[in-house]
Amino acid sequence: MKLCVIGSGYVGLVAGTCFAESGNDVICADIDADKVARLQRGDIPIYEPGLQELVKRNVTEGRLSFTTDLRDAVRRSLVCFIAVGTPPGEDGGADLAAVIRVAAEIGEAMDGYRVIVDKSTVPVGTAERVRQVIASRTSHPFDVVSNPEFLKEGAAIEDFMKPDRVVIGADTPRAVELMKELYSPFVRTEQPIVVMSAASAEMTKYCANAMLAARISLMNEFANLCEKVGADVDDVRRGIGFDRRIGHHFLFPGVGYGGSCFPKDVKAVIKTAEQYDLDFRMLRAAEEVNERQKRTLVEKVMQHFGEYLRGMRFAVWGLAFKPRTDDMREAPALTVIEGLLRAGAEVHAHDPEALTEAHRLFGDRVRYHRVNYDALQDADALLVLTEWNEFRRPDFARMRELMKRPVIFDGRNIYDTKQMQELGFTYYSVGRRPVEA
Secondary structure: OEEEEEOOOHHHHHHHHHHHHOOOEEEEEOOOHHHHHHHHOOOOOOOOOOHHHHHHHHHHOOOEEEEOOHHHHHHOOOEEEEOOOOOEOOOOOEOOHHHHHHHHHHHHHOOOOEEEEEOOOOOOOHHHHHHHHHHOOOOOOEEEEEOOOOOOOOOHHHHHHOOOOEEEEOOOHHHHHHHHHHHHHHOOOOOOEEEEOHHHHHHHHHHHHHHHHHHHHHHHHHHHHHHHHOOOHHHHHHHHHOOOOOOOOOOOOOOOOOOOOHHHHHHHHHHHHHHOOOOOHHHHHHHHHHHHHHHHHHHHHHHHHOOOOOOOEEEEEOOOOOOOOOOOOOOHHHHHHHHHHHOOOEEEEEOOOOHHHHHHHHHHHOEEOOOHHHHHOOOOEEEEOOOOHHHOOOOHHHHHHHOOOOEEEEOOOOOOHHHHHHHOOEEEOOOOOOEOO
16 A cells, blocks of 8 residues: 655654554655655654664665655655644644644545554544545545544554554544554454544543543552552552553553653643533643642652752763653653752763753753763662663662762652662662651
8 A cells, every 4th residue: 555654753753663564655754854864765753662773674675765745745645644642732632733734635635545644642523534635625535534642652563563453433434444454463362453433542541641641640640659658559559450440551650751742742632622612631640740740859868868958969870751862852850950050059960862962952951871871870869750771780889889879759659669679779769668767
């Protein structure tokens, strides 16, 4: 099948590359000429494990190409995916300006039947808006489909190639059959293709992310309560995880969620509810809990060292909002580091992939280190903010030698409290009793 994917950001690039990997001819179009030039050279602008290799192979084998010419891409394709950004607007709702602009350009470029697929995360009703915009600019037949993505950053290739399910929101048999054909290589082990209306598909994406975000915030609330009453949140997590109605996923407490999806989508759902005179109080609470949770680690630092941190040096391990990505959008590290800097502290940071992005955000206010141990030199404490695998089994003896004081604030609970006590660290975590050296 011949496809174009308009928007070569995270979702568009992963989708286009995976479709090409399954044998389709894919054109990725983007208005950013510099990005397109980089992609044509094989230079991937985001870090996602396995993506660079797939892009290079499919470009070399002629199935994947990049262009700034949207009109040509549309005319050479049967299915056109819209995968542009939908950032939160000033009111918290999704900004659909790019989606609508692309829809208009597709309508003007069409020279025959097309399937236009909303891949971007969009509010309910967007497919109908896209339909109206395209219809006002062409007399050719077309179908509009909602096909939300459910990719986890750091595991996007596997999620796309082996999806839990594929959701297709369409109202014509022709569009449904084309989409089923397109996705058939990815569901050979009987994962379901779930067909529904476009509005239901749009809501499914928001509902999934909102539920997961609320689950994280609820677990963080229980972690905070565990600290107050002397319970251990790890025991509680294991105790509830074996309940089949609950399961083990998304029960790990920490310093809050971040990234490009959960914060934005929670705000968008709240805004959509407001437009229909509904007060989505549960999601408002989840959002408030998450913002508060991002501040808890700095509060623990100040409880230990005092409110003013001038002249003190803190090491930070982990800047990306999660492992296996360089994405710092809404990352807890932003709130934590800003809190330390406001209190007068000096911050030395390390992350396996996000240092370039961190420098763009913090500039020279933070010192950056390529080696995690280098950030510990003369540090008054270490703060762990991302659970990268390479942080899980460090050389604790070396850490103690490098640090001025053996104090760790673990925002992801990756270390064992008993081991920390035996090693002589003062250790603070989330939802567990602190350990004194």
